[in-house]
Amino acid sequence: MFGKTFNLFDLFGFRIQVDVTWLFLALLVTWSLAVGFFPALYPGFSQTVYLSMAIIGMIGLAASLILHELAHALVARAYGLPIKYITLFIFGGVAQLEREPQTARSEFVMAIAGPLMSLALAGLSYLAWIAADALGLPQSLAGVLHYLFLINLLLGGFNMIPAFPLDGGRALRAALWGWRGDLLWATKIAATTGSVFAFMLIGFGILRAVSGDVVGGVWMFLIGLFVRSAAQGSYTEVITHRLLDEVPVTHFLHEPAVSVPADISIESFVQDYVYATHADFYPVVEGECLVGGLAARQLRRVPKSRWRSLSVAEVMTPLSPDTVVSPKADVAQALTAMRRTGRSHVMVAEDAKLRGVVAFSELQRYLSFKLEIEQSG
Ligand SMILES: [Zn+2]
Structure with missing residues (x-):
């Protein structure tokens, strides 16, 4: 799935890696924070301050993504599913499972752990932001905390959309699987919601791009394509695994x-x-x-x-x-x-x-x- 990856460090026995495509996202985020988000909400600073805020914000985003994946990975390990790598790539982060969850319950808990972590981080950032304001700490610091609050809220919220392969889609699949006991059927439905959602993203992306927001529009379009191919691939993968798992x-x-x-x-x-x-x-x-x-x-x-x-x-x-x-x-x-x-x-x-x-x-x-x-x- 990945091209060239670089190892960052080990965390709780997981290897944290960065795929080269992540660098593109990191640059895009830093740039849009430095020239868009921070100057708009916190006017009056120099370019250097905006750039420093943007770089710290980008590192905060990377940490948020890693913690989101870490939540998935720790739950997976608690259920006996081995995970070696947590990888940052162009569309965020991923904890690479060696094998699919064996029960609906383990998949459900594993899926919601990530968004719950993001929402918890959003709450913490919010409290820190309010505290920084109340204590009269520099506005540049408050700005970064403000961004981390919003981005974690977005990460938690977006991932809860019940469209496979997003976490919410995995949770939906697990719930359906637990309800009827048919993994194939559950995957089919979750993959269909994933495809519908992907087409919506692609459509809105095009609309956004032609109405002037080219970067945001193209970004949505690409995420849509990614979700679409992952949703399609998941169905085939389930069939393959179902037929091959446990064959020595x-x-x-x-x-x-x-x-x-x-x-x-x-x-x-x-x-x-x-x-x-x-x-x-x-x-x-x-x-x-x-x-x-x-x-x-x-x-x-x-x-x-x-x-x-x-x-x-x-x-x-x-x-x-x-x-x-x-x-x-x-x-x-x-x-x-x-x-x-x-x-x-x-x-x-x-x-x-x-x-x-x-x-x-x-x-x-x-x-x-x-x-x-x-x-x-
Ligand atoms: Zn997740």
């Missing part, structure tokens, strides 16, 4: 996988392995021990003149939690790992001992059979 990954193992010694040259890898066995992916071993993986297509980045001098170990992808899963993992975990690496294979190993390789194409074939057989009635 070992069900799809290629056995035995041909593994390659780490110390041979690329030249002999190509001659003795790729041309001989025609696999597109090879686990790399040192003795009995799994050390990495090498896809045949990765060789395209290696100039042919260097095939003799480079070893497999120098070109391979080393082991990481995303390139290898445990034999106890289910297919959903394998898919998550593949999505993270953008590769079509994941290795299955226990204590660096290779059990085999799972290919995306295999999962896809299984899924399409299962869809044809189970959905035709």
Whole structure:
């Protein structure tokens, strides 16, 4: 889902990251605060003061988004759903779930935790703003608190709109799911409200843009497109997960996988392995021990003149939690790992001992059979 991300810090065991697209939002927010919001509401300061207020406001926005996601993430963890990353990106923040909530109740509580946090932050900012005024603290400080009050109110309010994938839409889905016990049906309805809301955003965005507010209009239009594609994607995702969750990954193992010694040259890898066995992916071993993986297509980045001098170990992808899963993992975990690496294979190993390789194409074939057989009635 994300392009290039940068790690900021760890918070309660979650890694806080920034996607490059966030920088665009940060600049846009800083600019509109410095030349629009603050000069309009707090006239009489110098450009430097407005710019400082805007930068602090933008950092406050980032902190507000992180705390909103942190609320989701802490509740998710309390329900046993692992979350590793909280990421800021162009449309705000997201806590990346490794798997979907297993019960309607856990999804509901998780969904409303974020907006509740934002509303609580709005309340706190409001009190601090009033206090700053009462104590006669500088107006520049009061202005920033005023902004944080409004933005958190907006974050809480907007996210409560019952349109999937917004938090309110997730809560709606959970409520419907809990009521009738049918996740697919609940997702269908929540995704429909999401699509309707998306079209409204797109429509209003266009109206706003042609009536003069180009930045605000284009922004609404883009958020509309984003909500629309997420609403559509959610339905497909639920079907996929429903069919693949809890199917053990070992069900799809290629056995035995041909593994390659780490110390041979690329030249002999190509001659003795790729041309001989025609696999597109090879686990790399040192003795009995799994050390990495090498896809045949990765060789395209290696100039042919260097095939003799480079070893497999120098070109391979080393082991990481995303390139290898445990034999106890289910297919959903394998898919998550593949999505993270953008590769079509994941290795299955226990204590660096290779059990085999799972290919995306295999999962896809299984899924399409299962869809044809189970959905035709
Ligand atoms: Zn949220």
